[in-house]
Amino acid sequence: MKSFWAAKPTTVDTIPLPLLFTILGVLIVLSGCFSSSETALMTLNRYRLRHLARDGHPGARRAEKLLGRPDRLIGIILLGNNFVNIAASSVATLIALRLGGEGTLAAATGLLTLVILIFSEVAPKTLAALRPEHIAFPASYILGPLLKLLYPLVWLTNSISNSLLRVLGVQPTEGGQSALSREELRTVVNEAGAMIPQRHQSMLLSILDLDQATVEDIMVPRNEVVGIDLEDDWNRIRSQIAESEYTRLPVYEGSIEKIRGILHVRRVLTAMLDSELTRERLLEHMRDPYFVPEGTHLHVQMRNFQTLRRRIGLVVDEYGEILGLVTLEDILEEIVGEFTTDPAESIRDIHPQPDGSYLAAGSASVRDLKRLVDWELPADGPKTLNGLILEHLETIPEPGTALLIDEHPVTVLQTEENRVKVARLSPRIKPRAKQPKHED
Structure with missing residues (x-):
């Protein structure tokens, strides 16, 4: 005779199979939700997230708060997922066991592994990587309250795992975001695509390149500096001031090396029109010259101009000799381009020809x-075409x-004394070989 306990079915045996399948389906869906949320939160664009959070987006604010402590976030996600x-x-x-007994356990394990792999891991994580927001x-909205509810358990697991990380020399509280280098910023701007107009992309890249160029790269050479020579005839000086295309002019005596100051032309125009301008009054309206050491990077010099409230400086070498004017x-113009509608025509001393060459x-x-010509030359070489040809x-x-x-091909057309005056630059003989793209 069978005993009472052996005859009585257990509670698990009384659960209908349709309900067990429903519970299994819900658990698989929940597993996919935890997996996709982990991938989505970790692949969010942190800069866009910060922007949306500052604009008051509630979801972005909650996500940013969760990402503030990634150890806790990962802890609650993995607890739920496991x-x-x-x-x-x-289940x-x-x-x-209900369908086929112990003989079907191996088949059930393999089938469940495949189902979880496809429907709870690969598909949800792929979707989350493509549409993280x-x-x-x-x-x-779910993980935040769940973290508060299960915080003691999360704290316990994190304490153990963080202790292990400290033993390995890793501080869990360290931020995962490091400052971007200049080259990384260039990559961000280049890959922005349609999100940033091409014109703005060029300007941003030019700003990043300012620390690679120096004042010698953009200065007007001393032999081309337009200024007022106090040793000239007074009528010539008056005519030069009246017809000048520049707002500020260097004033010197005989040679640019004997610089006296910088004249703001507009300040003396009224006196000149009233025939009250004299050499003494001209000297009174001058401002002391501002000297810029050679090798000064453009981003530094722009900040110096802003700090000192200056707009013009004379570039000098280590011996104090004037090299040019910046x-x-x-x-x-290095940032926004030349102030003209045609970039090719705007570049000083370079003129495109109908056959594709340049004078x-x-x-x-x-x-x-x-x-303009797509040359690949070192930045620390000659600064002018004449110097490049001579080198x-x-x-x-x-x-x-x-x-x-x-x-x-470069052809020298005219020379003057000991320098090249004009040269013709022809298109590249053979196209430059494209560099193979490396994929991660």
């Missing part, structure tokens, strides 16, 4: 040529001399 996965395994075991923001407008003065900036030939060329610079 709980539902273990529960799903138990699948019950279903297997659509998953992370709604999930933050203005605030020159630096701004360039020997004083043309190598920096401008690199941008390649190591002699003063005659008109008609031809050479190759980065696969571009």
